[in-house]
Amino acid sequence: MAAALEVKDLEVVYQGVIQALSNLSLSVPEGSIVALLGVNGAGKTTTLKAISNFLPLENGRVTRGSITLGGEDILKLPPHLVVRRGIFHVREGRHVFAEMTVEENLIAATFAQRTQRSRKEAFEEVYAYFPILSQRRNQAAGYLSGGEQQMLAIGRALVADPAMILLDEPSLGLAPLIVREIFEIVARINREKNVSILLVEQNAVIALKYASYGYVIENGRTVLEGTTAQLSADQDIRRFYLGVETHAH
Amino acid sequence: MNAFHFFIEYSIVGIASGGVYALIALGIVVIFKSSQTFNFAMGEMMMLSAYLFYTAAVTFSLGILAGMVAALLGSIVLALVIERVALRPMMGRPFIAIVMVTFGIGSIIRGVVGMIWGPNDLQIPAILARTPVLIGDFFIPGKTARAAAIAVCIVLALILYLRYSRAGVALRAAAADTITAASMGIDVRRVVAFTWVIAAITGCISGVLMANVNTLTPHLGVVALNVLAVIILGGMNSIGGVLVAGVIIGWLEAVTGLILGTEFREITPYILALLVLLVRPTGLFGSRGIERI
Numbered sequence A: 001m002a003a004a005l006e007v008k009d010l011e012v013v014y015q016g017v018i019q020a021l022s023n024l025s026l027s028v029p030e031g032s033i034v035a036l037l038g039v040n041g042a043g044k045t046t047t048l049k050a051i052s053n054f055l056p057l058e059n060g061r062v063t064r065g066s067i068t069l070g071g072e073d074i075l076k077l078p079p080h081l082v083v084r085r086g087i088f089h090v091r092e093g094r095h096v097f098a099e100m101t102v103e104e105n106l107i108a109a110t111f112a113q114r115t116q117r118s119r120k121e122a123f124e125e126v127y128a129y130f131p132i133l134s135q136r137r138n139q140a141a142g143y144l145s146g147g148e149q150q151m152l153a154i155g156r157a158l159v160a161d162p163a164m165i166l167l168d169e170p171s172l173g174l175a176p177l178i179v180r181e182i183f184e185i186v187a188r189i190n191r192e193k194n195v196s197i198l199l200v201e202q203n204a205v206i207a208l209k210y211a212s213y214g215y216v217i218e219n220g221r222t223v224l225e226g227t228t229a230q231l232s233a234d235q236d237i238r239r240f241y242l243g244v245e246t247h248a249h
Numbered sequence B: 001m002n003a004f005h006f007f008i009e010y011s012i013v014g015i016a017s018g019g020v021y022a023l024i025a026l027g028i029v030v031i032f033k034s035s036q037t038f039n040f041a042m043g044e045m046m047m048l049s050a051y052l053f054y055t056a057a058v059t060f061s062l063g064i065l066a067g068m069v070a071a072l073l074g075s076i077v078l079a080l081v082i083e084r085v086a087l088r089p090m091m092g093r094p095f096i097a098i099v100m101v102t103f104g105i106g107s108i109i110r111g112v113v114g115m116i117w118g119p120n121d122l123q124i125p126a127i128l129a130r131t132p133v134l135i136g137d138f139f140i141p142g143k144t145a146r147a148a149a150i151a152v153c154i155v156l157a158l159i160l161y162l163r164y165s166r167a168g169v170a171l172r173a174a175a176a177d178t179i180t181a182a183s184m185g186i187d188v189r190r191v192v193a194f195t196w197v198i199a200a201i202t203g204c205i206s207g208v209l210m211a212n213v214n215t216l217t218p219h220l221g222v223v224a225l226n227v228l229a230v231i232i233l234g235g236m237n238s239i240g241g242v243l244v245a246g247v248i249i250g251w252l253e254a255v256t257g258l259i260l261g262t263e264f265r266e267i268t269p270y271i272l273a274l275l276v277l278l279v280r281p282t283g284l285f286g287s288r289g290i291e292r293i
Helices: A044-052 A079-084 A103-111 A119-129 A131-135 A146-159 A176-193 A204-210 A228-233 A234-242 B003-035 B042-059 B065-090 B095-117 B144-162 B165-175 B178-183 B189-211 B220-234 B243-257 B268-279
Strands: A002-012 A018-029 A033-037 A059-068 A089-090 A162-168 A196-200 A213-217 A221-227 B131-136 B138-140
Touching: A002 B220, A018 A033, A018 A059, A018 A103, A018 A196, A033 A044, A033 A103, A033 A176, A033 A204, A044 A059, A044 A079, A044 A089, A044 B095, A059 A089, A079 A089, A079 B178, A089 A103, A089 A146, A089 B189, A103 A119, A103 A146, A103 A213, A119 A131, A119 A176, A119 A228, A131 A146, A131 B178, A146 A162, A146 A176, A162 A176, A176 A196, A176 A204, A176 B178, A204 A228, A213 A234, A221 A228, A221 B131, A228 A234, A228 B095, B003 B042, B003 B138, B003 B165, B003 B220, B042 B065, B042 B095, B042 B189, B065 B095, B065 B189, B095 B243, B131 B144, B138 B144, B144 B165, B144 B189, B144 B243, B165 B178, B165 B189, B178 B189, B189 B220, B220 B268, B243 B268
Parallel strands: A018 A221, A033 A196, A033 A213, A089 A162, A162 A196
Antiparallel strands: A002 A018, A002 A059, A213 A221, B131 B138
16 A cells, blocks of 8 residues: 655754754555654654644754655645644644633634534544543533543544544553553544554553554664564564563573 | 712713723734734724724715725725734744834834824714713713723624634634644634734724724824723733723723822723732733643
């Protein structure tokens, strides 16, 4: 199947001097879950921001390389148009609109809708995946628990009916049980709606469990890639990311 | 006529003028919300709108209704040009630099209006009937009462519109978090332009009302300075707060004018605003933000 998203030889510089990515390539095939692994500061979030084109808002820019979606160059598209092409970025830290109600948060996401689906239909789908949001629909999002806020952040993406979700650290600060619940729903969304997921996750165990393919990033470049089965068997991955003691000779 | 009767009558008149303050304040608050731009040209935009109305209604004899439509359209176009040409390039610059730009725009408008229409007072066609309104035993000057009724209706309509419409959600989203708003397909620059359109509408209506209650002069916009106290009191980012704050300030001005003399009229709103800021730095209704981890 043709690659939906193709990132080639990406170089990103912040404030004109700080190089965050030096040579990063990856591809996300249609309908797949791809994980980006790496330590803090390796450039995982920067990669997502380059794709959704948030970089100019943070004084960064792509200085080399290309980003294409289904063959179309999306490097120069402003963020609000990138999302309307079908790539929805669920930011690290969830960023729900705290003073707006759950439903108003979902209404805000209707600006990203690509299809002519009615608002009612879109919201019903969100509430079907996340029933708790339906109960909380008239509450201020700021009063939701962390897990519910993460559900709302993913729910906003669902409203847009995206082709791909960039999911940044969904497990951040959440209890293991909630993390599993959220990942199960993400996997269902991937399966049932054929939405591809580019996942950035500190928790390598869970990332390798749900993704089918993975990239390891160090110092702004891809150093290792493979199916998650291959990565899980890799000695370095086992030692540095999964915390498994290995006795290589 | 006893003193208490006077007090009530002044109070009602004050509250009525507060309605127009709220209308002006609303125009300033929406722009501040969308782009952290304090628009010091608001008073001049009002004043220019009133001159546009005069020109359309009197000079071109379009009459009141068509004149008002022409003035609204002219004000909206002008606001969009100001936003596009002078303020959009300033996005991301320091707050004070942006404020100075709006000051400059205000001066330019004052100068140009003086050049075109001259410094003398003009009489605009009477939109508001003079016949006093009687509430119980209390006489309210006809123009003031009608101006207040119109202003309050428009303020309420706009508050409800921004509360329940999709455009209002986009405005609040962009105000809360620009990057996240953009990540949901909201074009933040369009939201900012939209708030300038709202400011043009409230400015135009309040300008024509003020020119009706008083007269039309290039100094009409000075009233926007009183509105500063309204905004401080209500909270810079509170759309709903402007109405309550406008009414309080209008009432306070009238009542201090009655009790302490007119020379105190001008300063009391600021003293109140200052006191409020000492106790609640975000104003009465400004948000402090819900935080939960």
